[in-house]
Amino acid sequence: MARRDWTEKLRVYLVTDDRPDHGEVAAIVEQALAGGVTCVQLRRKQEDGGPMLKLALRLRELASAHGALFIVNDRLDIALLSGADGVHVGQTDLPASLVKSRFPELVVGVSARSVGEAAQAEHDGADYVGVGSVYPTATKGDAVLTGLDVLAACKRAVRIPIVGIGGITVERAADVLAAGADGVAVVSAIMSAQDPKAAAAAFVGRTFMNT
Amino acid sequence: MARRDWTEKLRVYLVTDDRPDHGEVAAIVEQALAGGVTCVQLRRKQEDGGPMLKLALRLRELASAHGALFIVNDRLDIALLSGADGVHVGQTDLPASLVKSRFPELVVGVSARSVGEAAQAEHDGADYVGVGSVYPTATKGDAVLTGLDVLAACKRAVRIPIVGIGGITVERAADVLAAGADGVAVVSAIMSAQDPKAAAAAFVGRTFMNT
Ligand code: NI
Numbered sequence: 001m002a003r004r005d006w007t008e009k010l011r012v013y014l015v016t017d018d019r020p021d022h023g024e025v026a027a028i029v030e031q032a033l034a035g036g037v038t039c040v041q042l043r044r045k046q047e048d049g050g051p052m053l054k055l056a057l058r059l060r061e062l063a064s065a066h067g068a069l070f071i072v073n074d075r076l077d078i079a080l081l082s083g084a085d086g087v088h089v090g091q092t093d094l095p096a097s098l099v100k101s102r103f104p105e106l107v108v109g110v111s112a113r114s115v116g117e118a119a120q121a122e123h124d125g126a127d128y129v130g131v132g133s134v135y136p137t138a139t140k141g142d143a144v145l146t147g148l149d150v151l152a153a154c155k156r157a158v159r160i161p162i163v164g165i166g167g168i169t170v171e172r173a174a175d176v177l178a179a180g181a182d183g184v185a186v187v188s189a190i191m192s193a194q195d196p197k198a199a200a201a202a203f204v205g206r207t208f209m210n211t
Numbered sequence: 212m213a214r215r216d217w218t219e220k221l222r223v224y225l226v227t228d229d230r231p232d233h234g235e236v237a238a239i240v241e242q243a244l245a246g247g248v249t250c251v252q253l254r255r256k257q258e259d260g261g262p263m264l265k266l267a268l269r270l271r272e273l274a275s276a277h278g279a280l281f282i283v284n285d286r287l288d289i290a291l292l293s294g295a296d297g298v299h300v301g302q303t304d305l306p307a308s309l310v311k312s313r314f315p316e317l318v319v320g321v322s323a324r325s326v327g328e329a330a331q332a333e334h335d336g337a338d339y340v341g342v343g344s345v346y347p348t349a350t351k352g353d354a355v356l357t358g359l360d361v362l363a364a365c366k367r368a369v370r371i372p373i374v375g376i377g378g379i380t381v382e383r384a385a386d387v388l389a390a391g392a393d394g395v396a397v398v399s400a401i402m403s404a405q406d407p408k409a410a411a412a413a414f415v416g417r418t419f420m421n422t
Pocket of ligand 1: 005
């Protein structure tokens, strides 16, 4: 995929949560896609490969139907087997450099908590970095808080697109983009919304309004 | 790898444990290889991809230096990135059929607890099945106990090689082979031995003696 094809798709980036019911996850993702999210990342901690692959195949289909990007967190194998557009790795996951060199056709994203990590990710061949937590978050209680300053500094330091993540609400989305992010990544503000479609649409409205 | 090259290498099959110290794991594996184990499977539950890949690369090198097979449990991506000979999957891991069809060059092993699961594995294209637990084991407290009867029935039901696993000691190894296994898989009897090299050599002596 050429970069111009997918950078725009980082704009409203949904990351799934760990709720056990796959049917629920798929239903929320489908509503969020209907609401306009441009990217879906499947993130499942502690799930066996078999069920996770099944869920990945389901989300792959949903994302394709809505023209959205589909990314798998951590499990490169599940990304490959499900036909995902890419894989997202943290600092202790598979190294981006090796993944990118072996599977150059995949979009590779890296989580960064500092300018140094973002610069290293770019050096390693990452296609984008996820910077955060921008705000305090319950999803990752032990996450490093970067604030908007680090995000802005990352934007000055690297040329690859940046997605802000962590505690981002509809109200805060414009600030995150204003600080230099190309997109906002969201977990609970959509996954736990009473109306995930409306929540997604609110993010879409707010983020594209500020272009 | 042609089957005749590797079936013999299933004979004394070491599976790593979860001890946190990678240096210790590598040292034990190296001693076990010096003692004659013919296959090493890296099995790590709940370890991040980055450190697991590093350990895999180290064991890949050790196994190659001793002419042994190197297999990665569950994580197909780590198998691919480390240059492993194969991947071993459980009933809730990635499906053997898909792994084999996408990566036919890999040796694919499947854990089976019954004749039905062993036959399904063969049907799915698995290259071998690991049947067990043959004996009670502390390594997997919740494992189904198959005994030697199920192993013998699997041997009659499938043509692919069978490795017995679960609670196999040097004293029991000959019985497991006599029941139809092509090899014995061992965790604690080597990993926790005072002298892993001697323990491995004892298994080698006992299993090849009974050919
Ligand atoms: Ni393109």
